[in-house]
């Protein structure tokens with residue numbers, strides 16, 4: 001695959017001390033089968049050609065690298081370029097991975113794919129991939145999330161997927177993940193589990209990274225063409241970490257500042273956030289060793305962010321590894337800062353960003369004040385904001 005610029009992970013899925021495969025014995029055969037299939041097909045020209053054709057004609061790649069002239073002028077600092085993942089089919093980068101995993105599942109002879117979803121974005125992307133490739137699809141979703149995200153539930157059903165209610169625990173994302181894993185254990189013969197980000201047991205973090213690395217591979221070529229040089233800085237928001245790793249990977253050999261932006265929620269001191277580096281510690285969660293928001297007894301803490309896509313208790317293991325190597329750095333933007341950035345990009349550029357992506361814009365605002373007009377920043381605009389306008393109106397007290 002394009003975009004492999006480090007040797008990590010090792011053959012056991014370790015990125016330094018992070019990552020790995022912390023799962024019950026019953027899941028090991030499925031992971032080993034997936035690892036072997038991925039190894040085989042990621043080198044096979046038939047698979048890669050089919051994936052490239054889908055990236056072009058179905059997703060709409062390459063996505064533009066857009067010079068945000070108005071935003072740059074407003075901030076009075078560096079030239080700001082936006083990598084327009086918001087223009088992908090279904091409105092965000094998640095489809096890059098979902099379609100590739102659907103294709104892989106089909107090659108593996110699977111007839112059914114399953115996934116879990118919180119806000120519904122990954123569920124919609126997976127259901128889209130399944131419809132396109134021609135696979136049966138079931139999406140696990142907590143009943144609390146089903147209630148909150150009725151529009152995405154309807155979308156998944158339109159796309160032919162079955163949405164399975166999960167009524168256990170907090171009835172949200174982590175309970176849905178547990179149910180999906182249980183399903184996979186039972187039905188592994190004909191079922192593939194589609195992980196939505198660079199998290200979970202090996203080989204998911206490496207495989208999803210490779211599928212998302214197309215973002216940075218394109219951006220690198222595009223900036224060289226536009227500016228005849230590489231950028232000084234890359235900025236992306238970090239939920240599980242797939243859109244950021246996808247942008248960063250093609251630039252790892254270059255000496256470029258790379259900033260991942262986590263959800264600062266109401267602020268770190270309030271405990272109501274999803275900033276795993278600023279507020280978490282090393283732990284094991286859902287098959288993977290990484291930074292985790294947990295209490296002293298190792299119980300996973302509740303998280304908060306205005307953006308559902310960043311609202312997760314842990315972070316992809318490769319981010320921890322790259323941070324230790326000082327290749328990447330991490331900060332956070334609060335809900336309030338993200339909301340201000342949401343308004344700013346909408347009104348200056350005519351682009352309404354996803355609230356997740358607005359976190360990256362918020363950090364760009366901060367960085368701009370200390371960078372010269374000769375510098376160049378690339379910001380990953382991971383998704384479009386149509387899904388968020390109702391939420392933002394509510395926060396502003398505007399009745400629609």
Ligand SMILES: *Cc1c(COP(=O)(O)O)cnc(C)c1O
Nearest residue numbers: 239240241242243309356382383
């Ligand atoms: C899901 C999502 C994210 C966060 O996921 P990553 O794996 O960190 O990229 C960011 N932006 C959008 C628009 C999303 O839908």
